[in-house]
Amino acid sequence: MSSELIGIAVIFGVTVLLAIPLGRYLATVYRGDKSWSDFLAPLERLLFRIGGIDAGRGMTWQQHMVALLTINLVWFLFAMLILCTQGVLPLNPDGNPSMSPDLAFNTAISFLVNCNLQHYSGESGLTYLSQMVGIMFLQFVTAATGMVACVVVFNALRNRTTDKLGNFYVYFVRSITRVLLPLSLIVGLILVFQGTPMTFAGKQALITMQGDTTAVSRGPAAAMIAIKELGTNGGGFFGANSAHPLENPTYLTNMVENIALVLIPIALVFALGHYLRRRRLSYTVFGVMTAGFLMLLAPTVYYEMQGNPAIAQMGADMNLGAMEGKEIRLGTAASAYWGITNTIISCGSVNSMHDSHMPISGMSEMLGMMTNAFYGGVGVGFLNFFVFVIIAVFISGLMVGRTPEFLGKKIEAREMKIAIIVALLHPLMILAGTAMAAHLLVSNPTEYAGWLANPGYHGFSEMLYEYTSAAANNGSGFEGLGDNTPWWNISTGVVLLLSRYLPIIGPVAIAGILASKKYTPESAGTLRVDTATFGLMVFFVIWIIAALAFFPALALGPLAEHFSLY
Amino acid sequence: MKNNLVSAFRLTLALLVLCCVVYPAIVWGAAQLAPGQGQGVQVSHQGRVVGFDNVGQKFDRPEYFNTRPSAVDYRADGSGGSNKGPTNPQYLAEVNTRVAAFLQQNPNVKSGQVPVELVTASGSGLDPHLSPAGAYAQVERVARLRGLPAARVKALVAAHVQEPIFVMLGPSKVNVLQLNLALDSLSRK
Numbered sequence: 212m213s214s215e216l217i218g219i220a221v222i223f224g225v226t227v228l229l230a231i232p233l234g235r236y237l238a239t240v241y242r243g244d245k246s247w248s249d250f251l252a253p254l255e256r257l258l259f260r261i262g263g264i265d266a267g268r269g270m271t272w273q274q275h276m277v278a279l280l281t282i283n284l285v286w287f288l289f290a291m292l293i294l295c296t297q298g299v300l301p302l303n304p305d306g307n308p309s310m311s312p313d314l315a316f317n318t319a320i321s322f323l324v325n326c327n328l329q330h331y332s333g334e335s336g337l338t339y340l341s342q343m344v345g346i347m348f349l350q351f352v353t354a355a356t357g358m359v360a361c362v363v364v365f366n367a368l369r370n371r372t373t374d375k376l377g378n379f380y381v382y383f384v385r386s387i388t389r390v391l392l393p394l395s396l397i398v399g400l401i402l403v404f405q406g407t408p409m410t411f412a413g414k415q416a417l418i419t420m421q422g423d424t425t426a427v428s429r430g431p432a433a434a435m436i437a438i439k440e441l442g443t444n445g446g447g448f449f450g451a452n453s454a455h456p457l458e459n460p461t462y463l464t465n466m467v468e469n470i471a472l473v474l475i476p477i478a479l480v481f482a483l484g485h486y487l488r489r490r491r492l493s494y495t496v497f498g499v500m501t502a503g504f505l506m507l508l509a510p511t512v513y514y515e516m517q518g519n520p521a522i523a524q525m526g527a528d529m530n531l532g533a534m535e536g537k538e539i540r541l542g543t544a545a546s547a548y549w550g551i552t553n554t555i556i557s558c559g560s561v562n563s564m565h566d567s568h569m570p571i572s573g574m575s576e577m578l579g580m581m582t583n584a585f586y587g588g589v590g591v592g593f594l595n596f597f598v599f600v601i602i603a604v605f606i607s608g609l610m611v612g613r614t615p616e617f618l619g620k621k622i623e624a625r626e627m628k629i630a631i632i633v634a635l636l637h638p639l640m641i642l643a644g645t646a647m648a649a650h651l652l653v654s655n656p657t658e659y660a661g662w663l664a665n666p667g668y669h670g671f672s673e674m675l676y677e678y679t680s681a682a683a684n685n686g687s688g689f690e691g692l693g694d695n696t697p698w699w700n701i702s703t704g705v706v707l708l709l710s711r712y713l714p715i716i717g718p719v720a721i722a723g724i725l726a727s728k729k730y731t732p733e734s735a736g737t738l739r740v741d742t743a744t745f746g747l748m749v750f751f752v753i754w755i756i757a758a759l760a761f762f763p764a765l766a767l768g769p770l771a772e773h774f775s776l777y
Numbered sequence: 778m779k780n781n782l783v784s785a786f787r788l789t790l791a792l793l794v795l796c797c798v799v800y801p802a803i804v805w806g807a808a809q810l811a812p813g814q815g816q817g818v819q820v821s822h823q824g825r826v827v828g829f830d831n832v833g834q835k836f837d838r839p840e841y842f843n844t845r846p847s848a849v850d851y852r853a854d855g856s857g858g859s860n861k862g863p864t865n866p867q868y869l870a871e872v873n874t875r876v877a878a879f880l881q882q883n884p885n886v887k888s889g890q891v892p893v894e895l896v897t898a899s900g901s902g903l904d905p906h907l908s909p910a911g912a913y914a915q916v917e918r919v920a921r922l923r924g925l926p927a928a929r930v931k932a933l934v935a936a937h938v939q940e941p942i943f944v945m946l947g948p949s950k951v952n953v954l955q956l957n958l959a960l961d962s963l964s965r966k
Contacts, residue, residue, distance in 0.1 A: 214941040214945050214946060214947060214948065214949075215947060215948055217945050217946060218941070218945075218946040218947045221946055257791075258788065258791050258792070258795075261787050261788065261790075261791045262784045262785075262787045262788035262791065263780075263783060263784055263787060264784050264788070277781060278781050278784075278785075281781040281782055281785050282781070282784075282785035282788070282789065284785075285782070285785045285786055285789055286789065289789065305854075332855060332856070332857070334854055334855050334856065335854070335855065343797050343801060344793065344797050347796070347797060347801075348792070348793060348796055348797050351792070351796045352789075352792060352796075380784065380788065384788075387792065387795075387796070388795075392795070392796070392800060395800065396800070396803065396804070399800075399804040399807075400804065400807050403804060403807055403808045403811045403815055404807075404811045404812070406811075406812065406813065406817070406818055406830070406831050408808075408813075408815055408816060408817045409801075409804050409805050409807075409808035409811075409815035410805075410808070410814070410815045410816045410817075411805075412816055414853075414854050415816075415817075415819075415826075417826050417827065417828065418825070418827070419827060419828055419834040419835060419851075420822065420827045420828065420834070420836070420841075420954070420957060420958070420961075421835070421836055421837075421838050421841060423834070423835055423851075425834065425835075425851060425852055425853055425854075426852070426853060426854040427817065427829050427832055427853040427854065428853060428854045428855070428856075429816060429817055431801055431805065433804055433808065433815070434800060434801040434804040434805070437804075449856050449901075450855060450856045450857050451856035451857050451858065451900055451901035451902065451903070454856075454858070454899070454900030454901040455856050455901045455903065456831040456832050456833065456901055456903050456904065456905055457817060457829075457831055457832060460831045461942070462941070462942050462946060462947035462948075463942055465947075466946070518893065519863045521863065521864070521869050522869070522872055522893065522896070522897070525869075525872060525873050525876045525891075525896075526876050526880070526888035526889050526890075526891055527872075527876055527889075527891045527892070527893045527896055528889060528890045528891060528892055528893060528910065529893055530893070530910065531892075531893050531894060531908055531910075531948075532893075533863070534893045534894045534897040534899075535858070535859065535861065535863070535897040535898060536858040536859065536860070536897075536898070536899070536900045537899065537900055538899055538900055538901060538904050538906070539845075539894055539899070539904055539906035539907060539908055539911075539948065539950050540904075540905075540906050540947070540948070540950050541947070541948075542947060542948035545947060546900075561900070562900065563858075563900045564857075564858035564859070564860055564900045566858070566860040566861070566862060567858060567859065567860060567861055567862065567863065568863075569863055570863065570864075664860050664861065664862075665860075665861060665862040665864075665865045665868075666865065666866075667864065668864070669862035669863075669864060669865065672862075689860070690857070690858070690860050691860030691861070691862070772862070772863075772864055775864055776863060776864050
């Protein structure tokens with residue numbers, strides 16, 4: 212029992228210890244300073260030459276966004292093509308069919324926005340080719356896209372007045388060659404030696420010891436699982452994601468995968484301090500994020516390790532905790548830790564089934580996605596946090612009667628409008644989506660009877676979770692929801708798109724506008740943003756804006772369920 | 778815009794080669810040195826493959842140590858959990874039936890001591906393990922049905938308990954396939 216708690220403490224400790232030097236390294240890479248990885252420069256020059264890219268050209272924030280959206284469009288068309296024709300393409304030893312257009316649309320969008328709402332199951336829904344060239348490719352490039360947006364904001368916050376914020380393609384290519392690929396190799400090799408398959412052989416039929424016939428799915432899984440975690444995409448090779456004993460074979464792989472997915476988001480926070488030469492600022496940010504994380508983690512670990520009181524009453528020994536949907540080799544503590552880290556960070560891989568978690572755990576996971584700023588997905592997590600910082604600066608400025616300033620730049624009406632639109636988009640997407648789905652279900656219960664796997668409050672939670680997951684670009688689900696229908700494929704697809712690009716464009720625009728403003732050196736009259744007081748302020752802004760907006764919905768779902776159980 | 782489109786297209790092709798050919802090829806190459814050559818570690822018994830070390834299989838016959846309930850009936854060309862919520866009445870009734878069935882099959886186990894993993898389905902539906910308590914609770918039944926002394930079967934379980942990794946991280950567990958293989962050889966002696 213206690214070895215499970217020590218296990219998660221070690222996972223978190225190692226993550227932070229690795230993130231600190233990685234943060235310094237990231238700052239070096241994006242500043243273009245000398246580093247040990249300069250031996251990759253010729254490879255990068257080759258990529259620029261193939262792409263016809265002038266690496267020295269500085270871009271404005273608008274040019275960055277045009278480049279970003281253009282390349283994203285190319286990836287979308289490419290992914291649609293692969294998914295709709297996979298059945299006749301090579302590397303399909305199990306003979307899986309092509310996807311229906313609405314499912315392909317949802318899948319392509321989902322991975323394009325670095326999410327993994329998988330309305331299919333990997334074993335039967337994809338071929339090895341589409342796993343590698345479709346899904347895994349997007350796991351690399353969309354993670355890099357998020358990192359670029361984050362670095363553009365870093366760049367804009369330096370003490371100077373400019374409209375040139377670096378080159379999109381340089382940031383993008385370096386994110387892949389110097390960060391994502393090397394780290395993926397390390398993780399991939401660990402997985403392979405722990406027993407994760409990396410093979411092009413199809414599923415193997417066999418007769419079990421007691422004489423049943425079965426077949427075991429395999430595939431080129433290890434390479435993909437490494438980047439699925441590091442890029443915080445979360446899309447699993449197998450249907451059960453990291454609960455699957457081949458995708459996550461041991462407690463050690465569980466630790467490695469869990470560390471991998473939290474690593475870059477935390478490292479980017481430290482990178483901020485090195486990049487701007489404002490170390491204290493990154494400690495404040497890290498402190499706020501960690502406080503939010505621990506507040507969600509503690510109740511989840513507690514309730515999962517306690518187990519389901521309704522099952523205890525029947526005469527089961529609850530020593531192991533709530534084991535429905537969990538694996539013995541991972542245990543309840545590591546499953547709870549994974550559940551929270553994967554929802555605060557918009558990764559969305561699972562090592563246990565969230566639908567079967569205790570109500571308060573399910574609520575904490577939803578809150579992780581509703582706030583979406585405690586560490587957050589690679590790159591985009593910091594962007595969300597940045598929006599809350601801008602709002603907090605504005606409110607603090609009004610409270611003390613000074614012009615709101617952030618790092619020497621005035622925050623004015625235009626930036627505030629953008630920040631508020633981005634901050635309110637998130638609850639709008641989630642609550643409007645859930646309301647529409649709930650309305651459809653109630654007005655025609657027989658037509659949509661297949662949607663919900665559970666009755667009552669929990670059924671409502673399943674719908675709420677799905678839109679929360681889509682809006683946070685998370686991708687995990689209360690998987691009991693029968694979500695491979697045109698309604699869910701299309702509506703969540705639209706939510707995914709809006710909730711990816713507006714929260715990227717908004718903060719980058721704010722940063723771009725700030726960068727072009729006059730820089731006023733800090734003085735005694737400046738609002739300090741690297742103090743505990745300001746950290747507390749941001750913390751409350753996040754809870755008030757992001758969490759309270761959802762309170763009524765949470766009361767109808769997980770809270771009501773909790774009080775019906777205890 | 779047009780320049781961006783051309784760059785985007787060509788860069789995408791180049792990165793496809795790097796991320797989807799070169800990178801997986803390196804991992805695949807390393808896999809050839811790994812246990813099971815990257816095809817999954819297979820377990821053979823009497824000259825035929827009876828399963829994969831990591832992938833759980835169905836054991837529901839009473840003379841074997843039973844594996845956990847599975848939402849996919851241990852068909853390993855798929856995977857998944859039950860996705861039943863903690864207050865679903867239909868689900869709770871099902872668990873209640875499992876508890877009663879376990880108590881009936883294992884009369885030595887008292888109510889309140891039924892190992893929870895044996896009445897709940899795993900996340901993957903392919904869980905290869907039991908907790909040590911989950912295996913010990915079945916010792917009496919297995920020993921009785923096989924005509925073996927309970928102490929020997931208990932010792933067999935004890936020999937198969939895998940402690941937390943690095944002594945202190947994570948849960949203890951028992952691989953059910955390995956345990957049942959050893960059990961079969963013990964019976965034959």
